[in-house]
Amino acid sequence: MFNMRDAGRLMEEYIQSHPFFEYYRIVDIETYTVYELKDGKLIPYKDKCYNIWNRDYACQNCISRLAVNENRQIIKLDMVDDKVFLVESMPLPDAGATLALELIRDATDSLLVNDVNQKGNRALAEMIQRLNHLATHDSYTGLYNKHFIEHELQRQTMEWKETEPLVIVLLDIDQFKLINDTYGYLMGDQVILTLADKMKECTGQNNGWAGRVGGDEFIMVFRSMDIKEVNLLIEEFRKMVLGIEFRFLDQSFNISISIGSAGYGPNVGDWKSLYALADQAMYTNKQQQETCHIS
Numbered sequence: 001m002f003n004m005r006d007a008g009r010l011m012e013e014y015i016q017s018h019p020f021f022e023y024y025r026i027v028d029i030e031t032y033t034v035y036e037l038k039d040g041k042l043i044p045y046k047d048k049c050y051n052i053w054n055r056d057y058a059c060q061n062c063i064s065r066l067a068v069n070e071n072r073q074i075i076k077l078d079m080v081d082d083k084v085f086l087v088e089s090m091p092l093p094d095a096g097a098t099l100a101l102e103l104i105r106d107a108t109d110s111l112l113v114n115d116v117n118q119k120g121n122r123a124l125a126e127m128i129q130r131l132n133h134l135a136t137h138d139s140y141t142g143l144y145n146k147h148f149i150e151h152e153l154q155r156q157t158m159e160w161k162e163t164e165p166l167v168i169v170l171l172d173i174d175q176f177k178l179i180n181d182t183y184g185y186l187m188g189d190q191v192i193l194t195l196a197d198k199m200k201e202c203t204g205q206n207n208g209w210a211g212r213v214g215g216d217e218f219i220m221v222f223r224s225m226d227i228k229e230v231n232l233l234i235e236e237f238r239k240m241v242l243g244i245e246f247r248f249l250d251q252s253f254n255i256s257i258s259i260g261s262a263g264y265g266p267n268v269g270d271w272k273s274l275y276a277l278a279d280q281a282m283y284t285n286k287q288q289q290e291t292c293h294i295s
Contacts, residue, residue: 021088021103025049029065030098030158032058042095049102053080058155061135063089064100065151076135077107084108140189141196144211149219152209153271156223157264166264167230169220170278174256174289176216183248191246191255192216198244202237227263234259258286 026035026042027049034049035042050058063074067089075088086107092099136148144152153168160166173179173191180188199210199220208222222230238259245252260282264274 021086021105023104025052025102025104026092026095027064027089027100027102028096028098029062029068029100035099053078060148060152062151062155063087064102065155066147067091068098068100069151069154082108138212141193141212143196143199143218144209146211146213149211149213150271153221153275156221157268157271157274160264164223165226166274167222167225167227167261168264168274168278169222169230169234169259169261170213170275170282171218171220171234171257171259172282172286173216174258174286179253179255183246183251183253187246187248194244194246195241195255195257198237198241202233206233227261230261230263234261256289258282258289260285 026037027033028035032048032050034045034047034052036045037043048058049064050056053059059078061076063076067074068091071091071093073088073090075086078085078087084107086105088103089100090103092101136144138145156166173195176188176191179191195218196210196212199218202208203210203220203222206222207224208220210221211219213219220234222233225233238257241257242254245254260278260280262268262274262277262281268274268277
């Protein structure tokens with residue numbers, strides 16, 4: 001972090017409009033490089049932006065990436081050891097399309113926690129952890145949310161290496177509306193929660209992660225398996241899901257899912273192209289599905 005007083009003339013406007021903050025960093029969201037402003041020039045710093053938080057990887061809820069991608073200001077709390085930091089990030093389009101300005105304040109002594117057990121730091125750390133979790137996860141299923149999915153796919157495609165395969169799998173529930181209409185929305189919710197748990201289990205065992213795109217559409221991402229290995233895995237996953245019996249009163253039913261996969265490579269382009277390939281594969285697979293296996 002660099003002292004706001006030493007930021008130079010370019011930062012004067014921000015300093016005057018944000019007197020609450022003490023430090024600043026200019027961050028490149030693609031390389032995670034940190035810059036200091038000296039004599040009107042951006043000077044790269046030796047550490048990556050996440051090193052200041054004692055991490056070896058980019059934050060899951062990177063507010064600078066979100067600020068640049070959505071062209072708006074974002075605020076979050078973070079904690080290092082026993083210190084609490086308030087961070088505000090905003091895009092810097094005039095300086096560079098991938099640059100964000102982070103304004104930082106040590107807010108340790110500025111926040112109060114009503115804790116009768118005198119465990120303020122612990123309570124505050126748990127609160128920050130919970131808030132950051134909510135920012136990246138779907139509140140109902142516990143899977144990663146759409147914001148995280150987009151930002152993490154962008155990061156992972158940018159950092160892709162041939163020795164580290166990246167494969168995504170899109171899936172949705174066949175005729176999900178029919179399930180809701182036949183058995184009610186509470187049963188539909190149970191189907192979604194069950195599928196979400198199975199996805200967490202599958203990705204957790206295979207160095208991956210899972211997210212909810214929206215409604216009954218989901219994504220699984222794998223980093224240590226190539227496309228052939230993933231396709232074998234998801235076929236087993238499909239069979240496992242088909243074998244789950246759901247019960248409603250004196251009735252039982254099964255579900256089927258449509259699945260599409262795509263692997264990243266230098267000819268694919270950006271994450272949106274990768275997503276489009278998997279989406280098209282899922283659509284083709286859905287056309288081949290017959291019914292929802294409701295009995």
